[in-house]
Amino acid sequence: MRCPFCSCPDTQVKDSRVSEDGYSIRRRRSCPKCGSRFTTLEHIQMRDLIVVKKNDVRVPFEREKLYKSILLAVSKRDIDADKVDQIVNRIVRQLESGSDSEIRSSTIGELVMDELLALDKVAYVRYASVYKNFTNPKDFEDFTAKLARKK
Numbered sequence: 001m002r003c004p005f006c007s008c009p010d011t012q013v014k015d016s017r018v019s020e021d022g023y024s025i026r027r028r029r030s031c032p033k034c035g036s037r038f039t040t041l042e043h044i045q046m047r048d049l050i051v052v053k054k055n056d057v058r059v060p061f062e063r064e065k066l067y068k069s070i071l072l073a074v075s076k077r078d079i080d081a082d083k084v085d086q087i088v089n090r091i092v093r094q095l096e097s098g099s100d101s102e103i104r105s106s107t108i109g110e111l112v113m114d115e116l117l118a119l120d121k122v123a124y125v126r127y128a129s130v131y132k133n134f135t136n137p138k139d140f141e142d143f144t145a146k147l148a149r150k151k
């Protein structure tokens, strides 16, 4: 792979690490010419998916976007990036194994909510506040009250 800093055509892999669930590989690379280091990630993609948003606009599914939205919800919660990667792997596998290649954004949102509920309550509420578009403190109150009743 080409170096993103100096465009040198052959960078070297210094270290490869397989995620705990075995479905991703993270490679540390370094450039022999400029000495820069960067990371590449390898994931399984079985098919192309389309996300149908609330307003019926269709956009290609982006794994990175899903990853970042979850990473944002778990920030400062002492949760490993590898854990987030595993959640994304599970969700993507589930979406890809469905019969439809068009997925409603609400379906993805519900899958993320299920995963976060099992992982971390704070991250769960944070994600919900964005996903369900909380606009005032009362929304948080109602939501956490409902969450408390679930237990």
Ligand SMILES: [Zn+2]
Pocket: 003, 004, 005, 006, 007, 008, 031, 032, 033, 034, 035, 036
């Ligand atoms: Zn370079």
